[in-house]
Amino acid sequence: MNFHLSFLLLEILVFLRAVALNSPPPLTLRPIPSWRKLQFHSRRLSMFFHFGVNTFTDSERGSGHESPSIFNPERLNASQWMEAAQSAGAQLVILTVKHHDGFCLWPSAYTNFSVASSSWRGGKGDVVAEFVAAARERGLDVGFYLSPWDLHESCYGDTLLYNEFYLAQLRELLTGYGPISEVWLDGAKSPTAVNMSYDFELWFDTIHQLQPGANIFSDAGPDIRWVGNEYGEAGQPCWAMANRSSITIGRSDGQYLMSGESAGTDWLPPECDMSIRPGWFWHRNEAPKSLEQLLDVFYKSSARNCLLLLNVPPNSSGLIDESDFQTLERFSSAIDSIFSVNLAANPLSVTASSVRSSSFGPKQILDERMETFWAPMQGESTGWIELDLGKVSKFNALEIREPVNMGQRVKEYHVEAWDSELGWYLVSNGSTIGYRKVDRLEEDQECAARLVRLLIDASRGDPLICFFGLYFDMYNLRHLSSI
Ligand SMILES: *[C@@H]1O[C@H](CO)[C@@H](O)[C@H](O)[C@H]1NC(C)=O
Ligand SMILES: *[C@@H]1O[C@H](CO)[C@@H](O)[C@H](O)[C@H]1NC(C)=O
Ligand SMILES: *[C@@H]1O[C@H](CO)[C@@H](O)[C@H](O)[C@H]1NC(C)=O
Ligand SMILES: *[C@@H]1O[C@H](CO)[C@@H](O)[C@H](O)[C@H]1NC(C)=O
Numbered sequence: 414m415n416f417h418l419s420f421l422l423l424e425i426l427v428f429l430r431a432v433a434l435n436s437p438p439p440l441t442l443r444p445i446p447s448w449r450k451l452q453f454h455s456r457r458l459s460m461f462f463h464f465g466v467n468t469f470t471d472s473e474r475g476s477g478h479e480s481p482s483i484f485n486p487e488r489l490n491a492s493q494w495m496e497a498a499q500s501a502g503a504q505l506v507i508l509t510v511k512h513h514d515g516f517c518l519w520p521s522a523y524t525n526f527s528v529a530s531s532s533w534r535g536g537k538g539d540v541v542a543e544f545v546a547a548a549r550e551r552g553l554d555v556g557f558y559l560s561p562w563d564l565h566e567s568c569y570g571d572t573l574l575y576n577e578f579y580l581a582q583l584r585e586l587l588t589g590y591g592p593i594s595e596v597w598l599d600g601a602k603s604p605t606a607v608n609m610s611y612d613f614e615l616w617f618d619t620i621h622q623l624q625p626g627a628n629i630f631s632d633a634g635p636d637i638r639w640v641g642n643e644y645g646e647a648g649q650p651c652w653a654m655a656n657r658s659s660i661t662i663g664r665s666d667g668q669y670l671m672s673g674e675s676a677g678t679d680w681l682p683p684e685c686d687m688s689i690r691p692g693w694f695w696h697r698n699e700a701p702k703s704l705e706q707l708l709d710v711f712y713k714s715s716a717r718n719c720l721l722l723l724n725v726p727p728n729s730s731g732l733i734d735e736s737d738f739q740t741l742e743r744f745s746s747a748i749d750s751i752f753s754v755n756l757a758a759n760p761l762s763v764t765a766s767s768v769r770s771s772s773f774g775p776k777q778i779l780d781e782r783m784e785t786f787w788a789p790m791q792g793e794s795t796g797w798i799e800l801d802l803g804k805v806s807k808f809n810a811l812e813i814r815e816p817v818n819m820g821q822r823v824k825e826y827h828v829e830a831w832d833s834e835l836g837w838y839l840v841s842n843g844s845t846i847g848y849r850k851v852d853r854l855e856e857d858q859e860c861a862a863r864l865v866r867l868l869i870d871a872s873r874g875d876p877l878i879c880f881f882g883l884y885f886d887m888y889n890l891r892h893l894s895s896i
């Protein structure tokens with residue numbers, strides 16, 4: 414090949430490469446989630462299992478003086494618990510390995526107030542081991558709740574001795590059962606232990622040392638924050654960010670936890686713990702919530718940038734009650750059917766106020782992937798995306814997602830639909846979006862439209878949207894409320 418020809422070819426290659434090159438994504442906006450926090454976001458549901466001596470004493474808070482012999486779940490089958498979790502769509506299961514009473518569901522070397530002193534499996538049983546094995550068999554992630562408050566342990570009240578005891582138990586749990594995805598802590602404390610302090614920071618460091626993939630949940634994180642209530646409601650707005658330094662474990666401000674704040678310095682997404690029954694533990698005379706109540710909770714938690722941690726307490730036989738099982742199945746199939754048909758999945762066209770570059774076009778909102786998103790021209794903090802659905806479609810729920818790996822941005826948005834007489838009219842509006850925001854329209858506000866647009870009215874930086882969907886929620890109609 415002669416010199417001139419190869420030079421020309423090189424020029425052409427350089428030119429083609431320049432044409433094919435993408436512009437880079439906009440700068441991520443701090444704070445951003447770590448890898449393990451992104452794992453947390455990606456779960457659809459988590460399930461909590463409150464189980465222990467309270468299950469046998471019809472009590473919510475034990476005394477610590479129960480006889481271990483009352484613990485005898487004769488038909489215990491953790492595989493059935495996991496079947497329930499899976500049928501509800503949960504991907505993480507958390508067990509109360511020790512509640513405030515101090516009774517340990519594993520044979521701890523540091524106390525005899527445990528399954529080892531019970532008659533269950535002849536004192537040779539380990540609920541934690543069975544729980545973990547059953548979860549792994551079905552590919553579910555595992556978490557533990559080890560109550561800081563311990564009404565049984567005699568050294569409780571002595572700061573040094575109790576912190577040693579608690580850390581020793583943590584170590585048993587975090588070294589003996591394989592990878593753990595979440596450690597769940599509350600700040601509950603005996604009112605008489607005024608001179609004792611829990612060394613939370615040391616516990617957190619130890620958890621991360623032993624299980625680097627585990628998210629730690631408490632009022633104040635450090636990974637996941639409590640949503641501030643136990644009735645399953647996240648705030649509006651609901652920022653993933655908050656200041657850890659503004660939250661005191663055990664004495665936190667519920668309103669702050671529900672909303673977080675846009676100026677928050679820490680990525681601290683909220684988790685909503687709520688029980689399917691009135692109590693956290695199983696009681697013969699209690700029944701699970703109705704499907705309507707659970708769907709309402711879904712729209713107030715999972716649909717507001719939050720993760721629902723639904724408690725389903727096993728009964729004294731050691732099984733999930735049939736009534737809870739059926740409720741979970743109905744809940745999950747309702748969610749599946751609401752989101753089974755996305756009316757915005759194949760629009761005739763999608764246009765936007767502006768586009769950063771060709772790889773950030775508005776078509777990127779048609780799939781749920783976080784890696785593909787619409788971005789407006791650099792420096793714009795508002796903008797819109799318009800969809801022509803191709804035909805008039807009836808919807809009463811809409812979903813929006815931000816690629817939160819790039820930081821949570823949107824502060825205010827609204828959605829409009831087009832009507833030949835009304836022109837553009839308001840369908841729904843809100844403040845934050847985050848990982849997943851679903852707006853349910855009021856029963857009398859279902860919408861029939863061909864043109865729909867999402868308008869971002871305010872944002873912390875260039876607004877980025879990775880998904881937009883429209884749905885028809887058939888459970889939202891009064892005449893079908895008996896489904
Ligand atoms: C335990 O539960 C699983 C799942 O429901 C079931 O397949 C299995 O047969 C049960 N085992 C026993 C011993 O009942
Ligand atoms: C547990 O240990 C305490 C203190 O050593 C002892 O008094 C008690 O009898 C033991 N209980 C059982 C069931 O072994
Ligand atoms: C807590 O400590 C203070 C100061 O040492 C002491 O006066 C008080 O009696 C202690 N209270 C309890 C409940 O131990
Ligand atoms: C959280 O921290 C940010 C940044 O330092 C600050 O602007 C904000 O006021 C803090 N919020 C609270 C509730 O202290």
Ligand SMILES: *[C@@H]1O[C@H](CO)[C@@H](O)[C@H](O)[C@H]1NC(C)=O
Nearest residue numbers: 728729730732733734735736
């Ligand atoms: C626990 O649930 C199982 C499954 O529904 C049921 O067969 C059993 O009778 C229940 N046990 C109690 C004590 O209600």
Ligand SMILES: *[C@@H]1O[C@H](CO)[C@@H](O)[C@H](O)[C@H]1NC(C)=O
Nearest residue numbers: 649825826841842843844845
């Ligand atoms: C939604 O719009 C209404 C009416 O314009 C307004 O009062 C409300 O503050 C808006 N809500 C949000 C979250 O922007």
